[in-house]
Amino acid sequence: MTIGYLISIVGLFFYSFTQVDLSLTLSQWSVWQVVQKYFQHIGYFQRPFSSLFFVIIILLLFLFYLLILRGVHTKNISKKTIWFLIIATTVLLTFSYNAFSYDLFNYIFDAKIITSYHQNPYTHRALDFPGDPMLSFMHSTHRPYPYGPVWILLTAPLSFLGFGFFLPTFLLFKAFIATSFLGSVYFLEKILRQLKIRDSLFALTFFALNPLVLAESLVSGHNDIVMMFLSLWSLYLVINKKYIGSLLLLALSIGIKFSTILLLPVFIYILVRQLKNNAINFRKIFMIAFALMCAAVAITSYASGINKNPEIQPWYFIMVFPFAALVAHKRLIIFISICISIGMLFSYTPHLLIGEWPKDIVDLKVKLLIVSIALGAILYVVKARFLIK
Numbered sequence: 001m002t003i004g005y006l007i008s009i010v011g012l013f014f015y016s017f018t019q020v021d022l023s024l025t026l027s028q029w030s031v032w033q034v035v036q037k038y039f040q041h042i043g044y045f046q047r048p049f050s051s052l053f054f055v056i057i058i059l060l061l062f063l064f065y066l067l068i069l070r071g072v073h074t075k076n077i078s079k080k081t082i083w084f085l086i087i088a089t090t091v092l093l094t095f096s097y098n099a100f101s102y103d104l105f106n107y108i109f110d111a112k113i114i115t116s117y118h119q120n121p122y123t124h125r126a127l128d129f130p131g132d133p134m135l136s137f138m139h140s141t142h143r144p145y146p147y148g149p150v151w152i153l154l155t156a157p158l159s160f161l162g163f164g165f166f167l168p169t170f171l172l173f174k175a176f177i178a179t180s181f182l183g184s185v186y187f188l189e190k191i192l193r194q195l196k197i198r199d200s201l202f203a204l205t206f207f208a209l210n211p212l213v214l215a216e217s218l219v220s221g222h223n224d225i226v227m228m229f230l231s232l233w234s235l236y237l238v239i240n241k242k243y244i245g246s247l248l249l250l251a252l253s254i255g256i257k258f259s260t261i262l263l264l265p266v267f268i269y270i271l272v273r274q275l276k277n278n279a280i281n282f283r284k285i286f287m288i289a290f291a292l293m294c295a296a297v298a299i300t301s302y303a304s305g306i307n308k309n310p311e312i313q314p315w316y317f318i319m320v321f322p323f324a325a326l327v328a329h330k331r332l333i334i335f336i337s338i339c340i341s342i343g344m345l346f347s348y349t350p351h352l353l354i355g356e357w358p359k360d361i362v363d364l365k366v367k368l369l370i371v372s373i374a375l376g377a378i379l380y381v382v383k384a385r386f387l388i389k
Contacts, residue, residue, distance in 0.1 A: 001071060002081060005064035005209070009089050011057045012096070016219055018043030018050055019099035019352075021137035026097075026167060044355070051353040058345050061211040066338070068209060072202045079201055086185060086208045093218035094178040095171070100348050101220040101315070102139040108169055109134055110145050110152060111159035121145035121152060134166070150255030151223055174221055180229040181217045187232040188322055194239065195282050203328035207321050212341035216315035224318040227256040231263060232322055238270050239282075246271075259296040259319055263289060283327065290323035290333070312365045314344035335383075336376030343372035 017039040020026065026036060043050050068085070071077035098104040106126070113121040117129060126132070126141035135141055145152070158176055162169025185208045192200035207213060217225040230253035237246035250267055253260045266289050273280050296319050301310035317340060324337045347365050350358050358364065 001064050001067040002077075002085060004060070005068060005085060006088060008057060008060040008064055009092060009214075011053075012061065012215070012219065013092050014039075015053060015057055016096040016099035018053075020097050024137040026170075043352075047353050047355060051349055054352055055346070055349065058211065058342070062338075062342055065209055065211055069202065069205055072205050073199065082201060082205050082208070086182070089209070089214060090178050090182055090218060093214060094174050096174075096219045098174075098220045100215060101222065103223075104170075104173060104221040105134065105138045106140060106143075107151075107155055107221075107223065108159065108166075108173055109138060110147075111155040112164075112169075113145075114152065114156050115159040116164055147223070147257055148255040150252050151226075151257070154226070154256075174218075177221045177223070177225060178218055180226040181213075183229040184225060184232050184322060187229070187236045188325060191232070191236050191239065191326065194236075197326070198329060203325040206328055206334060206337075207325040210321060210338075210341055212314060212345055213318060213321055215345060216318055220315065222315040222318065223256060224315050227253050227260055228318060228322055230256070231260045234267070238267050241274055243271055259293075259300060262292040262296050266292065283329070286323055286326040287330070290320065290327050293320045293323050296320075310366065311362050312344075312369055314347060317341070317344060332377065332380045335380040336373050339372040339376035339379070340369065343368045 017036065020036055020040055020043075022040060022044060025033065027033070042053075068077060068082075072082065109126050109132075110121045112132075112134070113119050113124055113126075113129075117124070119128075122145050125144055126135060126138060129135070154176075155173065158172040159169055162172055185204065188207060189200070189204050191197075192203055197203065213225075216222050230249050234246045234249035234253060237243075237249065246267065250260065250263065254264075266285060270280060270285065297312070297316045298310070300316055301312045304311050304313070317337075321337060321341075324333050328334055344365075347361075347368055350361065350364070
């Protein structure tokens with residue numbers, strides 16, 4: 001099953017290059033240009049085949065993901081094997097193309113406004129620099145900088161180290177986000193191990209090999225994983241009574257996309273209980289944190305909605321799944337989370353098939369989320385009744 005999983009990851013890696021924007025040339029190397037055009041032809045001019053290929057890859061990824069989770073639960077897969085899969089997956093997907101989102105290009109350009117144009121990204125947009133070649137393959141060039149100041153402070157050095165060349169800068173951003181993913185997994189494991197949470201390897205595997213997390217973090221390169229890396233690091237420090245470092249890291253996390261400000265009461269509660277030498281029920285604490293991050297997804301969806309309808313994006317769930325892992329003993333949450341992962345990844349299929357988002361995509365995603373939650377609950381009940389019998 002581990003070989004099957006890695007083959008599926010390789011398939012995802014290659015598939016990502018079918019979505020390279022037609023206006024973007026990643027390299028002037030003639031051999032690469034031939035390869036790139038071949039993959040682009042599949043993605044843009046053989047859309048039914050491309051969509052079918054995508055669906056098959058996602059189904060295989062989830063099949064082997066579930067088999068690995070079962071193997072971990074039955075103690076047939078070791079921690080060493082899981083970490084091998086995590087590292088191998090991270091290394092490979094770091095070099096993938098951001099197939100399902102253009103946000104990474106916006107991150108790069110926001111930093112470029114500072115390092116190349118010496119302007120403020122809060123007051124200048126990509127459209128204010130019409131001669132820049134990146135505009136030919138970017139989306140959302142009209143939007144002002146939407147993130148907190150910490151994100152620009154973290155990414156401006158990457159832009160500077162790229163020396164104005166797109167491909168090195170692109171790879172630096174991908175490597176930074178991949179490092180944040182590994183950091184998230186690392187501190188999640190340390191928290192699980194320190195608190196002696198039952199089935200800790202299962203919980204770690206649930207998050208670290210989740211196809212949605214991998215696609216949105218390592219492939220598309222969303223900054224949500226950086227925000228969660230800092231919050232998990234902060235959580236580990238507050239558990240170990242290192243309050244100054246913990247609060248500093250939480251502040252940095254909040255300063256990326258603001259969502260983790262909802263975790264502040266949890267951190268304050270832990271701090272106060274520890275200072276009073278009172279016992280802490282971390283299971284309840286993590287359930288509260290999980291609920292707060294679910295609320296963050298809802299708030300973010302409504303804030304970014306269209307015509308007062310919430311716009312649910314697949315990468316928003318990166319905020320939720322680390323805390324779902326911390327309450328993995330609640331199998332209902334695991335079932336629902338996995339079904340949400342499947343549903344949200346399949347939400348890309350209409351765009352891959354027709355080349356644009358359907359007009360009703362906002363409503364479609366909401367319905368898909370509702371169905372995913374219901375399906376997860378039904379599967380949990382069916383499995384529970386089967387086990388009872």
